[in-house]
Structures are given as C-alpha cells and as structure tokens.
Amino acid sequence: MKHLIVLMTMLLLQTPALAQESAALATDPTDWHLQVAAIIAANDAPVGDPLTAPLIACAGTACSHHSVIALFNDEADEIRRQFNGDADAATERQEIGRAIALMESFVGARNGSWADSPGNRHLDWDDPTQLDCVSEAVNTRSYLGRMLLAGLLTQHRLGQLVTRYTVFLQHVAVTVIDDADSEFVVDSWVGANGEEPEIQPYGDWRLEWGV
Numbered sequence: 294m295k296h297l298i299v300l301m302t303m304l305l306l307q308t309p310a311l312a313q314e315s316a317a318l319a320t321d322p323t324d325w326h327l328q329v330a331a332i333i334a335a336n337d338a339p340v341g342d343p344l345t346a347p348l349i350a351c352a353g354t355a356c357s358h359h360s361v362i363a364l365f366n367d368e369a370d371e372i373r374r375q376f377n378g379d380a381d382a383a384t385e386r387q388e389i390g391r392a393i394a395l396m397e398s399f400v401g402a403r404n405g406s407w408a409d410s411p412g413n414r415h416l417d418w419d420d421p422t423q424l425d426c427v428s429e430a431v432n433t434r435s436y437l438g439r440m441l442l443a444g445l446l447t448q449h450r451l452g453q454l455v456t457r458y459t460v461f462l463q464h465v466a467v468t469v470i471d472d473a474d475s476e477f478v479v480d481s482w483v484g485a486n487g488e489e490p491e492i493q494p495y496g497d498w499r500l501e502w503g504v
Contacts, residue, residue, distance in 0.1 A: 325355035329431050329454070332356060336435040343442035344369035348435055350400045351428035352409075358421040360404040368399045373445065382448040382471040389437070389446070389469070389479065390489040396436045398487040409486040426465045429482040430454055433490065434467040437479065452476055457499050468495055 332349050339346030345364050352358040364372070375392040377384070401407035408422040424432070434454065440446050452468030455478060466480040478498040481490040491498075 325427060328356050329427065332359065332431055333434060333438070337438050337442075339439065339442065342369065343439040344372055346439075348439065350404060350406075350435070351431045352404060352406050352421045352424055353428060354419040354425045355427040356431055357419055362400050362403050364396075364399055368395075371395060372440070373443070376440075376445045378447055380448065382473070382475075385446065385448040386469075386471075386477060386492050389440070389449070390492055392440060392445070393433060393436055393479065393481060394487050394489045397432070397481065400432070401486040407486050411483060411485050411488075424482070426482040429480075430465045430467045433479055433481045437467065437469060448472055449477075455495065455499070457501065459502055466498065 332351065336348050339348070345366060347361050347363045350360050350362045352360070372392050372395055375395065376388045380388060397409075398407070401409065405422045406424060409424050413423070413425055431454075434451070437446070437451055441449075441451060446469075449469040449471050452470045454465055454467055456463050456465050458464075464482070466478045466482065468476045468478050470476050476495040477492055478495050479490050479492050480498065483491045
C-alpha cells in the first residue's frame with residue numbers, strides 16, 4: 294500500500310492543465326481494491342481549493358487508466374452554483390446529481406471519457422474512454438469528497454463503496470448518508486458521461502438484479 298500512496302502523491306504533483314495518463318497502478322487486476330483505496334486517499338487530501346486542486350480520475354476497467362485532472366475556476370464556480378446551503382436533504386440530493394453530471398463533463402473533456410456510454414460496452418472492454426462501475430464509483434466518491442470538503446454538502450456525509458451481486462457479476466457504487474441516517478446510493482454507471490447519476494435508497498438499489 295505504501296508504494297501506491299507514494300505513486301498517488303507523485304501523480305498529484307504533475308502539472309494539471311491537461312489530463313495526464315500513467316500506467317495502471319496494479320498489474321494484478323485482483324488488486325483493484327488496493328488501487329481504489331490509494332486513489333481515494335490521495336483525492337481526500339487536496340492542497341488548496343478542494344474543487345480546483347488536482348484530482349485523480351479513473352477510466353477503463355477497475356481504474357486501470359487514470360489521469361490527473363484539475364477544474365478551472367469558472368468550472369468550480371459552476372459546481373458551487375448548483376448548491377443552496379438552505380436546501381433540505383431531498384433537494385440536496387438533486388443538487389448532488391446535477392453537480393456530479395457537471396464534474397463528469399468537465400473531466401470527460403480532459404481525458405476523453407466524454408464518450409463514455411451507459412453501463413458497460415463489453416466489446417470495448419478496458420477502453421480508456423469507457424468506465425466500468427468501479428471507475429464510476431471511485432470518481433463519484435472523489436467528486437463527493439471534494440464537494441464535502443468545499444462545504445457544499447450540508448445535509449449529507451460520505452458513505453461507502455457498496456456492492457450488489459448476481460450469480461456471475463458484481464456491481465459497485467457509492468453512498469451518501471443524510472442527517473436522518475438514511476443511506477442513498479449515487480450510481481453514475483447507469484448513464485452516459487455528463488448524465489445525472491441514479492440516486493435511490495440503498496435498500497432499493499441493493500435488491501435490483503441489473504448490473
């Protein structure tokens with residue numbers, strides 16, 4: 294794990310004006326959990342404005358491709374405009390959906406993931422312009438973390454990466470928890486780049502069979 298954290302730090306020190314791709318962090322695909330933990334840890338420790346500080350964005354299958362991205366000031370301002378600090382929890386979840394969609398659009402314009410299709414295109418497995426559910430979940434978790442650090446989330450705290458299973462497949466997403474301790478899944482995988490994620494109670498999401 295230590296060498297992964299060091300690599301993340303090195304990536305974040307790169308010039309962020311354009312997306313910069315590096316090799317996969319882990320050569321063994323079963324190590325994606327370690328890779329994900331390293332990326333989340335790095336993204337949770339921004340220097341300066343959380344919305345414009347460099348951020349590691351995933352693409353491909355299980356974050357096999359990753360780029361260092363930084364929003365411009367006007368893009369960060371657009372994210373901020375999506376939020377009303379006086380909103381109730383239900384309204385804030387709508388704001389989260391709009392902000393995640395914007396973040397995806399801004400990142401996609403940098404690293405080519407603007408072409409990401411809904412779900413998985415299995416004919417293009419590990420295409421760096423496409424994101425599987427792990428890459429989507431990690432990016433969404435990173436975006437939510439930056440929004441929280443920027444003081445934009447007042448009715449929710451970060452939850453966790455969650456998984457549901459079919460007989461052969463698994464599907465990963467991320468959750469937020471409101472002030473009443475109700476957990477909601479934020480699932481960006483279901484839509485194309487720049488589309489609002491599906492946000493629903495964890496229990497409802499968990500019982501869905503589709504991956």
